[in-house]
Amino acid sequence: MKGAVLYGPKDIRFEHRDDPKIIQPTDAILRLAATCVCGSDLWPYRGLQPIDGPTHMGHEYCGIVEEVGSAVKSIKPGQFAVGSFATSDNTCPHCQSDYQSACVHREFMLRAQAPFLRVPNADGTLVPTPGGTPSPDLVPSLLACSDVFGTGWFAADAANVKPVGTVVVVGDDAVGLLGVLSAKQMGTGRIIAMSRHEKRQKLAREFGATDIVAERGDEAVARVKDMTKGIGADSVLECVGTQESMMQAIKSTRPGGHIGYVGVPHGVELDGQQLFFDLVHLHGGPAPVRRFLPKLIDLVLNGAINPGKVFDLVLPLDKVAEGYRAMDERRAIKTLLRTS
Numbered sequence: 001m002k003g004a005v006l007y008g009p010k011d012i013r014f015e016h017r018d019d020p021k022i023i024q025p026t027d028a029i030l031r032l033a034a035t036c037v038c039g040s041d042l043w044p045y046r047g048l049q050p051i052d053g054p055t056h057m058g059h060e061y062c063g064i065v066e067e068v069g070s071a072v073k074s075i076k077p078g079q080f081a082v083g084s085f086a087t088s089d090n091t092c093p094h095c096q097s098d099y100q101s102a103c104v105h106r107e108f109m110l111r112a113q114a115p116f117l118r119v120p121n122a123d124g125t126l127v128p129t130p131g132g133t134p135s136p137d138l139v140p141s142l143l144a145c146s147d148v149f150g151t152g153w154f155a156a157d158a159a160n161v162k163p164v165g166t167v168v169v170v171g172d173d174a175v176g177l178l179g180v181l182s183a184k185q186m187g188t189g190r191i192i193a194m195s196r197h198e199k200r201q202k203l204a205r206e207f208g209a210t211d212i213v214a215e216r217g218d219e220a221v222a223r224v225k226d227m228t229k230g231i232g233a234d235s236v237l238e239c240v241g242t243q244e245s246m247m248q249a250i251k252s253t254r255p256g257g258h259i260g261y262v263g264v265p266h267g268v269e270l271d272g273q274q275l276f277f278d279l280v281h282l283h284g285g286p287a288p289v290r291r292f293l294p295k296l297i298d299l300v301l302n303g304a305i306n307p308g309k310v311f312d313l314v315l316p317l318d319k320v321a322e323g324y325r326a327m328d329e330r331r332a333i334k335t336l337l338r339t340s
């Protein structure tokens with residue numbers, strides 16, 4: 001088979017590699033229905049995160065189970081399943097406390113920008129869709145559950161989004177936009193999305209944003225303060241991971257408010273004394289997507305929501321390089337890669 005391999009900055013290639021096979025008895029092999037490019041793939045693509053030689057890219061996936069190892073009990077060949085970007089046994093103490101992304105057997109997935117994928121810890125990682133193979137038009141939304149939607153949901157959950165309160169979302173990439181959708185699903189009234197990009201503003205509104213703030217930095221904070229009678233927001237979702245976005249999130253939050261941060265931090269440094277006086281709750285990290293998967297899959301299958309709308313570019317897998325370029329140049333929000 002052929003898959004996506006990153007060689008260095010802006011150098012992604014579609015090239016031959018061995019078909020995945022069962023290595024551990026707890027593995028499964030999936031034939032992917034589709035895969036995609038993640039905002040976090042852009043950090044190494046841009047050379048802002050070092051790679052250790054040629055790297056097989058991709059960590060978002062869903063598809064048909066082709067084969068399972070001898071120790072796999074609940075997952076069966078022929079099932080359609082969605083898994084998280086972080087594998088989990090779903091039995092260890094961290095999994096039991098719903099933090100599957102800290103599982104003692106965790107592996108961060110790679111190699112998913114390919115037609116076939118080996119998934120370790122299959123029983124604890126994969127969630128089969130109830131009712132068999134879903135209709136093809138649901139595949140983008142199910143694929144979104146694997147990372148971006150699950151991560152946006154975790155941001156809203158960590159930010160303690162409640163039916164009453166003001167939510168601010170920092171970041172208008174796919175995760176931020178799906179953070180808006182998640183906050184809306186949690187029933188909140190006012191959602192302020194920070195974006196200066198017309199197409200993304202429009203999708204944010206479609207997903208439930210009531211207000212748009214196009215300013216950045218201190219100006220953005222001042223706008224939020226204006227909109228909340230000088231108090232600040234109750235819940236803030238930080239979905240970027242830069243110093244500016246993190247400070248924007250913290251300063252937009254009211255004393256006692258909550259910040260869910262899911263943008264992988266790059267060069268973020270917080271001042272302990274300032275944080276002390278800010279009096280905010282700060283919680284984030286790699287999202288325990290497995291915790292939310294059954295609920296998110298249900299929401300998608302019920303037709304209640306369409307998180308797959310973040311895919312505004314669909315390409316065949318062999319055009320993966322163009323998929324990265326389009327996202328890097330912000331021509332596309334998120335690229336879906338067709339595997340067949």
Ligand SMILES: [Zn+2]
Binds near residue numbers: 091092094095104
């Ligand atoms: Zn575990």
